[in-house]
Amino acid sequence: MPSMEIQPIVVGTAGHIDHGKSSLVRVLTGIDPDRLQEERERGLTIDLGFAHFLLPDGRRVGVVDVPGHERFVANMVAGATGIDLVLLVVAADDGVMPQTREHLAIMQLLGLERGLIVLTKIDLVDPELVELAVADVREACAGTFLAGAELYPVSNSTGAGWDALRAGLAAACLATPPRSAGGLFRMPIQRVFSAKGFGTVVTGIPVSGTAAPGDELEVLPRGQRVRVRGVQAYATGAERVRAGHSSALNVSDIDHGAVHRGDVLAAPGTFHGARWIAVRLRALPGLSRAVRDRTRVRFHTGTADPHGELVLLDTLELAPGHSALAQVRLSSEVVVAPGDRFVLRQLSPEVTLGGGVVLEESEHRLKRFKPFVLDGLAAAERALDSPLARLLDVLRRRGPRAASPEELAAELQQPRAAVEELLAAGLAERTVVALPAGRRYLEAGELENGLERLVRAAREYSAEHPLRLDLEARELRRRTELDKPVLEPLLELAEARGLAERRPAGAWRFHGCLPPTTAELEGELRSLAAELQRGALQPPSPEELAARLRLPLPALLQRLERLADEGRALRVGAELWFGREAYDRALAAVEENCRRHGHLEIPELRETLGTTRKWLIPLLEHFDGLGFTMRQGAHRVLRPR
Ligand SMILES: Nc1nc2c(ncn2[C@@H]2O[C@H](COP(=O)(O)OP(=O)(O)OP(=O)(O)O)[C@@H](O)[C@H]2O)c(=O)[nH]1
Ligand SMILES: [Mg+2]
Helix, strand or coil: CCCCCEEEEEEEEECCCCCCHHHHHHHHHCCCCCCCHHHHHHCCCCCCEEEEEECCCCCEEEEEECCCCHHHHHHHHHHHCCCCEEEEEEECCCCCCHHHHHHHHHHHHCCCCCEEEEEECHHHCCHHHHHHHHHHHHHHHCCCCCCCCCEEECCCCCCCCHHHHHHHHHHHHHHCCCCCCCCCCEEEEEEEEEECCCEEEEEECCCECEECCCCEEEEECCCEEEEEEEEEECCEECCCEECCCCEEEEEECCCHHHCCECEEEECCCCCCCEEEEEEEEEECCCCCCCEECCCEEEEEECCECCEEEEEECCCCEECCCCEEEEEEEEEEEECCCCCCEEEEEECCCCCEEEEEEEEEECCCCCCCCCHHHHHHHHHHHHHHCCHHHHHHHHHHHHCCCCECHHHHHHHHCCCHHHHHHHHHHHHHCCCEEECCCCCCEEEHHHHHHHHHHHHHHHHHHHHHCCCCCCEEHHHHHHHHCCCHHHHHHHHHHHHHCCCEEEEHHHEEEEHHHCCCCCHHHHHHHHHHHHHHHHHCCCCCCHHHHHHHHCCCHHHHHHHHHHHHHCCCEEEECCCEEEEHHHHHHHHHHHHHHHHHHCCCCHHHHHHHHCCCHHHHHHHHHHHHHHCCEEEECCEEEECCC
């Protein structure tokens, strides 16, 4: 097999029916792009044609030939996906015709930036007519990416003008930036067939990444895994296929009847189908009237073209030449990524309305004129320009929910390595924050919001419980509405910043939210602590304490909790309260007793502590609950640690 270097760009034709596109491809490549019998019999292109030619330096370039007939515009759009350089073909005897304009508009909407104009059939007309056709096409191209493009008058029949066209095309190919093969493999499928002895073969132009035999890929939107058995580029065996090469992949584990144009072959586990797509839509300037909300449309993206309904989000109707945020709600799933281009055509009559850029897949039907919807989409749109901005946008939407690199890779549809690089860039410019435990990330502003939420919760709690110093994790969860996996890392960050401090039993103290202590309160707390201490291991009940201190029971309980926050008292079970000293003495005695006997001798312990079952049993259960002791058969022993 001859070694073959491929220039990673693809050239495509465009233009009105019968203007000589396929003839041009035949002259350029020696390959007849009209491969269907019906095409050859009728002398017109129905479906896409594929060919390739050599640059003077021997590198190969792919060519996609599209049909000009207005009924096959859908095929044309499917072919234009993945094209880097367009040859706009206009017959000199016919001049600019409707599909000249429509194809030009579609290429413009798809974001093409480079191309040549070829004037064919010059052998059929006088030089003055050629001049007229030139003026005609120049006018049609004004204001588009082809304004000022090189123009080549040729004859596909006599070969006139072809030397200049070949040279001009070669120069244009070399001047076109090669497609990067970075990113995850994704290829909108253009053709599917079954080759004898090979099974299913799918073809297309990958928009990103590479694939090689042995790789596992996924056919989307149905999500079926397949394995690559072999790959070809330009009808020649290749080691791998990549973005910018017209590619054929022989895949196992799937019947060719189960794959269709419009499906996508992609790296597994990253892309998926979606039916609600948020977009920035621009209406073509030449439309005869404004685009209405709820228009029935066909949404062309990649090689797919499902039906759907257009919902205009920020305008009542869309005037020709203007742009809007919109949601297309499709009747079947497509596979898209933010930044993908699309073309929107009206269903009846069939006209191209406009097109633009995919902003994101929506999880909901978006409501019109809702500021939060429009703000979100504006952020997604800004994020398109920069991968880091997109990462930040994704992080921002997660709010205080820190993300792992794996989750981000899936959400951004990017390889892990690319995500790691973005995270490093974000950390360096301090727009991304890593959690202390590591490997999870937050957007810096969202972290501040999260911390503010904690402080607000603590402040609220403190206002409602003016004697408390600490608040339980359960209170924090309820008031912040954050669950444990989100809350815990935020609290650790709050602690690292000196905002909060971890307290026993999962409680937290927020230094900025502590209530002032009056002399009167301090006096009451001291008396209460003294009562508890006097009670030793048979402390008085809250009711007795309330009577002794002449306080209503609720006020007394608040003061007990305050003593507990200060570490001067401990609550055991629901209603027993012990002074610190007595509690510590009990704990030490339990340990000593266990060590001496190998287990707890309760009657002896009761003696040592001078208490009765009424206090001792709840205390021992409390120690079990702390994980200090545990039951073992009929005994209680120290829990090994
Ligand atoms: N005399 C002359 N005839 C040409 C030239 N180029 C194409 N033709 C003829 O024009 C007719 C249409 O040519 P095609 O190449 O099939 O046109 P096309 O643009 O591919 O048409 P569709 O694919 O159907 O849009 C054929 O009969 C060609 O032989 C040319 O430069 N000179
Ligand atoms: Mg043709």
